Amino acid sequence: MDLPINPPVAPMLAKAVAAVPEQPDDGPVWSYEPKWDGFRALIFRDGDEVVVVSRSGKDLARYFPELVDAARAELPERVVVDGEVGVVREIGGVRRLDWDSLSQRIHPAASRIDKLAGETPATFIGFDALALGDADLTGEPFPRRRDALRHAIAPGGSLQVSRVTQDSAVARDWFSAFEGAGLDGVVAKSLDGLYVPNKREMVKIKHKxxxxxxxxxxxxxxxxxxxxxxxxxxxxxxxxxxxxxxxxxxxxxxxxxxxxxxxxxxxxxxxxxxxxxxxxxxxxxxxxxxxxxxxxxxxxxxxxxxxxxxxxxxxxxxxxxxxxxxxxxxxxxxxxxxxxxxxxxxx
The missing domain is CATH 2.40.50.140 (Nucleic acid-binding proteins)
Structure with missing residues (x-):
């Protein structure tokens, strides 16, 4: 694998705050997005070679072979994206993230993994990009990385892109409304912020x-x-x-x-x-x-x-x-x- 950013890479982290940070009067400084509740993962693709690793560096590709296939089919030839792995199921008449189904996907038996990959297939929800083509994006501000992410992942497949907003009122509404979809709160990223691996450069607001x-x-x-x-x-x-x-x-x-x-x-x-x-x-x-x-x-x-x-x-x-x-x-x-x-x- 010969990408601008190669594994192992520890993802950028978030520190907890009590409330959604407000935008200043002189213009937005924050981008808000839902906080997904699954397995944090980085996907590296270099041609046919695909690596999926957890926050701790654990190999997730063996547990989610359908995501490896989706990465080869849906991502650009050379890319590194950051996001969350989840399993979506219909519960109470709506589709939501189901932690129990997700946690059952971590199993030592290959036959069990293959069976669950068909019964409870995983989805990857991307929310950042570290590299695209020959470009290292970690030194770029978030809007540039976000544009690269949207270029890398088209809607409608097994790989998806999270919504974002710069409206703090919308973010506060998301904090309450999106919990019904199995989400865990709201994350705010600095618009000028760079991607800093293993550093708490984002902020998160969780339900308590x-x-x-x-x-x-x-x-x-x-x-x-x-x-x-x-x-x-x-x-x-x-x-x-x-x-x-x-x-x-x-x-x-x-x-x-x-x-x-x-x-x-x-x-x-x-x-x-x-x-x-x-x-x-x-x-x-x-x-x-x-x-x-x-x-x-x-x-x-x-x-x-x-x-x-x-x-x-x-x-x-x-x-x-x-x-x-x-x-x-x-x-x-x-x-x-x-x-x-x-x-x-x-x-």
Whole structure:
């Protein structure tokens, strides 16, 4: 591979801010775009040679062979583009990014990879360009890179281009509306900014919310001492409680305190429950200890997917004033009405 920019290259990163940055009165300085929630990836194409690498440098080509084929068919002969790999599925009557389907694509068996490539094909959403032809674009401002990206990727194929705007009001609307398509917030790039690998030169605004959940049980820490994570639930309209995720990352002293608090509340002191009750289960260890559903905690979360928290959540405080049965899904704001194809350039 002999491109102006060759792998390995660490992608440019973003730092978190609290709100969408406003444009100054004397003219725009920001370009805004949706924050896609998938696998960050760089695609390098030099003729028939295609390399797809993750943010950490992992080879993604073996897991997404359909994207390699699409790169050969749809990209220019010599190009490097930055973007996100996602799987789009119809959920609740709209097409949206589906993290569960995406994560299942990382599998050691080639036969399984080939099967899933046909059943849940991936899409690449481009949002930057590092090189086109013999030109190294990393030293160019974003509008120049954006023009190269649009030249490299035409709408309608397996490779797509994200929408952008310079209107901060539109970006704020995207922040709310596009979550229904499975997106994760908004990213802002400096119009004059260059592409700086592995540096936080962009800014990101992510969804942050709180919810009151009932504590259903816990796992013991991998050290064997103290609480590893508390497992949380929400009540549905049918009155049944469902596991929705977990909260962990407690200090050593707090882990021991929590285990001592939960031990007398065990439903069956002599047994533990089995099974994968959350997507954060440690490999080879599905055991958890159910307790009486009497405690309520307030947690911070960013996104829901398929009735569960998308990521592990942060413990904020106890809520002794809340009745556990009142901890239901109706408190959550999860829009599910925006189609992911409406977030793509040219759609």
């Amino acid at each position: 919310r709180t919810a009151d959940c009932v504590v259903l049980g816990y796992r013991v820490h991998k050290s064997g001492t103290g609480l590893g994570s508390m497992l949380l639930g929400l009540y549905g309209d049918d009155g049944e409680v469902r596991m929705v995720g977990g909260s962990s990352a407690f200090a050593d002293k707090k882990r021991i305190e929590l285990q001592e608090m939960f031990e007398p509340m065990r439903l069956d002191p002599d047994n533990v429950a089995q099974g994968e009750v959350s997507r954060w289960r440690s490999a080879g260890n599905g055991e958890w200890i159910p307790i009486r559903p009497e405690l309520v905690v307030e947690v911070a979360y960013d996104q829901m997917e398929n009735g569960r928290f998308r990521h592990t959540v942060k413990f904020l405080r106890w809520r002794p004033d809340r009745d556990p049965i009142s901890c239901g899904y109706e408190q959550l704001e999860v829009p599910l009405t925006y189609d992911v194809h409406d977030v793509l350039e040219g759609s």
